[in-house]
Amino acid sequence: MLFNSYQFIALVAVSFFIYYLPPIKNRQPVLLILASFIFYSANHPKLLLLLTFSIIINTITSYLVFSGSFKYRKAYAATGVCLNLLTLAFFKYSPLFGKSFFPQGNSVGHFLMMIPLPIGISFFTFLGITLLVDSFRSDRIAEYKVLNNKSIMHYSINTALFISFFPQILAGPIVKAHDFIPQIKTKYLKDIDWDHCFKALVLGYFLKMVIADNLKDMTFWIAYPYFQGQTAITLIAMLFGYSIQIFSDFAGYSLIAIGVAGLFGYRLPENFNFPYISQSFSEFWTRWHISLSTFLKEYLYFPLGGNQKGKKRTYINLMIVMVLGGFWHGAAWSYAVWGFAHGAALAVERFLRDKIKVPRNNVITALKVAMVFSYVSVAWLLFKLPDFNHVVSFLATLVNNINTSFNLHIVLPIAIYSFPIVVYHLLYLLRNRTSISYKKLLEPAVYGFLLFMIITNSGSSNAFIYFQF
Amino acid sequence: MIKKTIYITTLLFLGYNLFVSAIKFSVTPGHQWQDNIITAENYIYEQNDKKIVIVGSSLSVRLVDDLLPKNCYNLSFGGQSAFDGLDIIKKTDSQPGIVLIETNEIFRSAAEDFQNGLFMPIRYTLKKIFPALQEKNQPVCLLNTAVFWSLPKIKDLLVPGTEKKIIANGNSKANPSVGNDIKKFMLDILIADHSKPPHDSIVEEQKKKLIHYKEYFKEKGIEIILYEMPIDEKLANSKLMESVRKLICDVFPPNQYVFLQIQDCSKFSTEDGIHLDQTSAPIYTSFLTDIINRYRSGTTKKSLQKLCTEIPNDNKNSALQHCQTILQWFK
Structure with missing residues (x-):
């Protein structure tokens, strides 16, 4: 969905209207996630599976880094970062790998070259990495007031919103976890600049x-x-x-x-x-x-x-x-x-x-x-x-x-x-x-x-x- | 600040709309896509009452408007096909007397984006109400036109009689050898493309569309003339072109429809293998105009049809003489 399409304007208008309705006040992040999923999957619904996979991986690993055993924090963070990089490498670099290292007509090379590039993958995998690294850096944890004393469900919603937030999912700006997550709270119409x-x-x-x-x-x-x-x-x-x-x-x-x-x-x-x-x-x-x-x-x-x-x-x-x-x-x-x-x-x-x-x-x-x-x-x-x-x-x-x-x-x-x-x-x-x-x-x-x-x-x-x- | 901005925009827009409604311009398009949109919009909003409409691809864009019959509109689009023009005629529900269909790019379908952009309900209505929203009235398009109009005058005023250094038509001629490289490169690509007949599924698909339009025009009482633009002789009898002719003759039986073909394409010169150059384009346009005029004056289809089957083997060496010979023979 392009920013200059009628569909996008309609999506923003409808989401905006519902977003500030009083009954939605406590469900604003969920509404934004829903809007983001519609935005991301508008042209290729199958891509939603990849985005969901990325969200799940990053939610689990960062939650473990954040709240799991202190001894394994580094291992959890490294696993999460590797999974992000592997996902990116598989979808983005397989065609180059297939073209550069396999002879023409080779079935493996052909398979690698046929792997499609999911839109926005370079951006949302980087968001996952910032989430993991920021979770690992102890000085940043203090900033995650939003996450403190909250349930895994609440944590998952915040993470999902951070990774899928539709204005920036396709081409950035690549917002850092420590800049975005503290902003997740109830929003009011009067506060809009x-x-x-x-x-x-x-x-x-x-x-x-x-x-x-x-x-x-x-x-x-x-x-x-x-x-x-x-x-x-x-x-x-x-x-x-x-x-x-x-x-x-x-x-x-x-x-x-x-x-x-x-x-x-x-x-x-x-x-x-x-x-x-x-x-x-x-x-x-x-x-x-x-x-x-x-x-x-x-x-x-x-x-x-x-x-x-x-x-x-x-x-x-x-x-x-x-x-x-x-x-x-x-x-x-x-x-x-x-x-x-x-x-x-x-x-x-x-x-x-x-x-x-x-x-x-x-x-x-x-x-x-x-x-x-x-x-x-x-x-x-x-x-x-x-x-x-x-x-x-x-x-x-x-x-x-x-x-x-x-x-x-x-x-x-x-x-x-x-x-x-x-x-x-x-x-x-x-x-x-x-x-x-x-x-x-x-x-x-x-x-x-x-x-x-x-x-x-x-x-x-x-x-x-x-x-x- | 937002309110003030919106007031200013509204004022500017209404003023500009008044300006472009009052003064009609003949604009210089900035690029091919814009040229296509202007051509389509001019037809949709202003000129869909023309009695003769030509639909085709970039090959027919080369036809010289000034040499075409009066009351004729060239609804051909660069990079697109005759189906774009046909779709527009149908969507505007217009009623020309004759539609001339260029057959060269008949295996190419209409451009979906182009059609959607033209007929999107809100945009279509707004453009109808506010001419300022039409492509030809874009402020930069008008600025562009003004510069192109005034530049030669200023140049002549400053340095009378000096040779123009500004090359304002397509590729510059600064390095002819490079130009020839491109020509050869393009021709090689075209020869490769034309060496294969299209896939059966494409032929079937296009056949269905042609039959649909044949029946649609028949129902509306609109006559059809089919014509093939002259192209490089290396391409003229290629497998692709043979498939084109077979398809046309299958859908439009030669005893019922006129299908104009130039048998000896060596008489015409092209820029890249398919687009007529500045010498041949006016000649072919005049020829086509003459055919249309004869057709309208009651010459039988059978006589016109002979053009595609029995062109005499003359020994003249130019396209002009060739066309004249055909017409003389035709008399």
């Missing part, structure tokens, strides 16, 4: 439906072999457009998730913070898909030793985290290359930061932003063209077709649809130079215009890019 929800929803739908869904029809031509007929300027414009599209698509999704969750009284973490103004790769990863990068930092980079075990080990840790992060996105070697490219950039940046002192002025800042953006944009090619040979061919075409002509039918719409995103980032950069009263005055006009554009200028509906992960 309407302005916050409204702004998140309007901006989210604008980014998705107006920007991303329209840009996708221009960036379509990045596909092989169509890019071969385009000039360098057109190719650069398309690459720029794809960067804007992927940001708008995912940031839009995250904002809608935040807005919808807010309507039910839950705060999800911000997932994007103007990533394309980043002056360094490390800064980029504090602004892009924040919930994933903090997850990887907290649950992988720190346990590996982070930067506490010497320089070489820090570089290795960065590479491990980013390559695994790349693999998390998809079961193809190109995603690993993408992760490697980002890991290498982070490692080189860290190495150079200690050696070279760059002067600070506006020109240098602009150059740094342009460099990070260009590198990130070229790396996105690996998302758009999963065949590595096609990426190389794209770059070769870009170099070979340098001249001043360009395809205006592609370049012009990309320029038009990218313009609001450029302005969006620029306004953030200039945020301290504009007065607050001025902003407040303009806010309704800006959101009014965005809403007008959603109504009149939405592109053809398309699945969110991150759904494939």
